[in-house]
Amino acid sequence: MVMEDNCEPRSARQNFLGITSKNCTINARLGNSAPPGFITAQLRSSLDDPSGFVFEGGFVVGTGEVSLGRAWGPYSRVIFHRTKFSSVVSPEGWNAWDFRGHEDKFTYAEVDCTGPGANTSKRVKWEKKLTPSQLQAYSLSSFINKDKWLAKIPTIFL
Template sequence: MEVIPGAVLFLLFLWFSFWVGGAMDCAGNNIVHTITVDQQGKGEFTTVQAAIDSIMKFNNRWVKLHINAGTYTEKVEISEYKPCIFLEGAGKEVTTIRSSGYHSTSTIKSSVKNRNENTGAIFVSFPPNVIVIGITFENSFNLMGSQPIQPAPAAAIYGDKSVFLECGFKSYQDTLFDELGRHYFKNCYIQGEVDFIYGGGQSYYEACTINATQEKPSSTGFVTAQSRYSEKDTSGFVFRTGSVTGSGEVNLGRAWGPYSRVIFYGTYFSSIVSPQGWNAWNYRGQESKLTYAEVDCTGPGANTTERVQWRKNLTNSQLNEFSLSSYINKDGWLSNLPIKF
């Protein structure tokens, strides 16, 4: 094996560091190139993955993929070496990326620290600076009556500064793997029943519709399974306005980490929300470390008289820490994107 001189390694390190730093803001908010994807051949590519593959590695300028209406039967992955990608569909009702896949429960639940695990997700995004608008991601594995039910993510998000506007995520168990980095979801539709928003992301969900699809009336589902692992861990899920509706009965969350953190603020809860609301799962006896809170929520499911006693009551100053600007946007990155909210 040829040994690379130390000076060369140092130069490579400087170059990579410079590239990462430059990619963090994609050199501003200008789109330098647009690629059209169309199933009927009216664009440069007929599949989304082929269009992504055409983008050079270490891309550091915004490239938009405009995806025309249609159902694209494929799995899509954005490499960690391809930041600054903007996927624009024609609307979540008419642009869908759909396929079927699953992973074993033991694979995902026993290896949460392994960021490159195979989640079976239909859409996987690794790099920072990714924008997605107007697309539905659907994992059809559990939606086709497949038995037994398996974890089957529609999407897995690992990259910092990722934005999803007016998108859809459909599956049954483990729908949205919100795993790593700061993420902003707005006006999205998220459908599932078991741990269907899960992971260790630091994420803000604004005006999102959460739809529980109970299959077995005798069981109780879980909207979230957040995996915060230490007191210093910045991760957590904040839901601002929006709604939790559907059929059957669901808990708002269960702990997938000893410091799990989920906050609902001003959210409408239909009667499907269970009276107890929350579940410590494998962390019974450690409930004081969990941060589960409901603030100014409304609807028949917002009655907290029978909630678990260890649910947190946040002060105004604590609540301010979880505003959009304070929680995920202290450096103002949301204002430096090629979109307007």
């Protein structure tokens, strides 16, 4: 799935299955719930599984406190690139959930993110630091559209 330009998922409990999101606003509204919620819960069961979530640009806003993601499988993969985080993002950022001991297999990364929630000094130690070439592997053309399927989608005029 590709989401672009001002899309607004509204729940911290909503799960996306495999996406590249560009310039979206994620509005996490938890109210008084505890523990903190999660923006993503990505399922990736093996190293060969090509799935993952990539959020490029956009904003994470809301109320309460949320983690950027939690593992829903031993190879979970979520990347935020040039996203502006409000203070709603928890200092730890990520959660291993039921997959403690697999942290070295996760790909959780934040690249060039800004805002009060982008301070990574208290993030989990196993968050990945991606090089520019590693990040390129998760671009829209490389990650979602490597077989050029997006050009084959018919245009519908209403």
